[in-house]
Amino acid sequence: MSIVVITGPRHDASSLTPPIADDAMWKLWERAQAAGVDLLWRPCQDFVELTGHLDRSPVDHADLVLLDVDAAEVPESDVAPLRHALASLDVPYIEIHDGSDQSDASTLVPGHPSLVSVVVPGNAMAGYDMALSIGLRYLGAHVRMAA
Template identity: 45%
Template sequence: MSIMVITETAGSDADALALVTRARAAGQTLVWRVCDSVRAVTECVRSSRGEGAELVLLDMDVPEDGDAAGASLTDALGELPVPFIEIHDRDGEGSHPAMVTVVVPGDREAGVDMALSIALRYLAGHERMAA
């Protein structure tokens, strides 16, 4: 079972280790993908199911749908067979049909931490319902 984290920056090793440790304790694996463009994010979103992701954390500010690359990403997110959570460090950024949008002004790391908490809780509840 895994959660794919798609982000535009790698972040600090200490923050990543803390998140990986929390996920592991909950029986989940974090799969990190650092993407430097909307096209790369779109490819990661499309590959997430093939890589076994049960949920996607999208930590990237993406363009509005009017942009061709943004429209392609919107299509990929719409076709995503698993839920995703968007993470932003300022208000007014969410533009896609996410399960949850997390906004922590000025603190992207806190947003990722909060999104991971939501993801782990969701997946734990989902496993109980499936059993």
């Protein structure tokens, strides 16, 4: 089993500075591995790249996608391709946001909503951690919960 994390371009890149993101993603990867699930991270520099990752069928052979993108930031020229990619996505996805003012990408495709949208204002990594927990439970993986 595998989960692919696709992160969209950010106007505020400071919320995921590379050393913090790498360390936190490593911890998430270890949790997923302990549950018998591969975790792949696909950071995207632009929405064309993001759409390209979603268009892969199936997405890197994933059973689930964790998607970190603010639909309000998608340029008009990229909305239609992103809408098509989400509508064609053949695996479920969970959205992650670190701001309550961010828009779900699933609003672009009402007929193909996300399983859940995780919003942890100001703490992207806590959102990733929560989304991974939900994803592992959804996939039926055995996860040891910390006390």
